[in-house]
Amino acid sequence: MANIILLGPPGAGKGTQAKRLEETRGMVQLSTGDMLKEAIAKGTDLGRRVEGIMARGELVTDEIVIGLIEAKMTEGARGGFIFDGFPRTLKQADALAELMARTGSRLDRVIEMQVDDAALVERITGRFTCGNCGAVYHDRTHPTKVPGVCDACGSTDLRRRADDNAETLKTRLMEYYKKTSPLIGYYYAKGVLTSVDGLADVDTVSSAIAAVLD
Numbered sequence: 001m002a003n004i005i006l007l008g009p010p011g012a013g014k015g016t017q018a019k020r021l022e023e024t025r026g027m028v029q030l031s032t033g034d035m036l037k038e039a040i041a042k043g044t045d046l047g048r049r050v051e052g053i054m055a056r057g058e059l060v061t062d063e064i065v066i067g068l069i070e071a072k073m074t075e076g077a078r079g080g081f082i083f084d085g086f087p088r089t090l091k092q093a094d095a096l097a098e099l100m101a102r103t104g105s106r107l108d109r110v111i112e113m114q115v116d117d118a119a120l121v122e123r124i125t126g127r128f129t130c131g132n133c134g135a136v137y138h139d140r141t142h143p144t145k146v147p148g149v150c151d152a153c154g155s156t157d158l159r160r161r162a163d164d165n166a167e168t169l170k171t172r173l174m175e176y177y178k179k180t181s182p183l184i185g186y187y188y189a190k191g192v193l194t195s196v197d198g199l200a201d202v203d204t205v206s207s208a209i210a211a212v213l214d
Helices: 014-025 032-042 045-055 062-075 090-103 117-125 166-179 182-189 202-213
Strands: 004-007 028-031 081-084 109-114 127-130 136-138 193-197
Touching: 004 014, 004 182, 014 028, 014 081, 014 202, 028 032, 028 062, 032 045, 032 062, 045 062, 062 081, 062 090, 090 182, 109 182, 109 202, 117 127, 117 166, 182 193, 193 202
Parallel strands: 004 081, 004 109, 028 081, 109 193
Antiparallel strands: 127 136
16 A cells, blocks of 8 residues: 655646556545545535635635545545645645644655656647547557547547647646646655656556556
């Protein structure tokens, strides 16, 4: 059992690797966005607070996010937890450390998925998905066999995310480097940071992460 953070810029493949860890190790991915939606759907006290905050167009506070994480952690997980989208700042990292101490838990590893910006932009701007079955493709590395037709289900409903363009991605990368990349030094100083090549193929990245956890 291990509690880990997957750290890296948008498009580094954190979500893909988190899903693999859930499937292979019984870990539970704690996604900030998913937890907020779940709390609202369940109508918990915290969920009602979140719903009101979001309805007013305000940002959900770190205190509330920590509360959601703590609630999920009390449910337990056979293989441990994967933190996704939190922490994003040094202040949030301190809050997570306090939560771990309070609950008698520990953060075992922080895995940085290193990427080259130019290669990352190419990876993201070239990807598209099938609106019918969710299959993922890429203009250069994984095109459909028949242009405009999904290999898996035959649908012609192939889509690109509106924010999968070079300018939007560069803005998101700048936000990451300003606010989140300081966490690399923070966790290095704590002796829990390991880096892997995030631009390798999915199986190679999975193997590298498995080696870290084993």
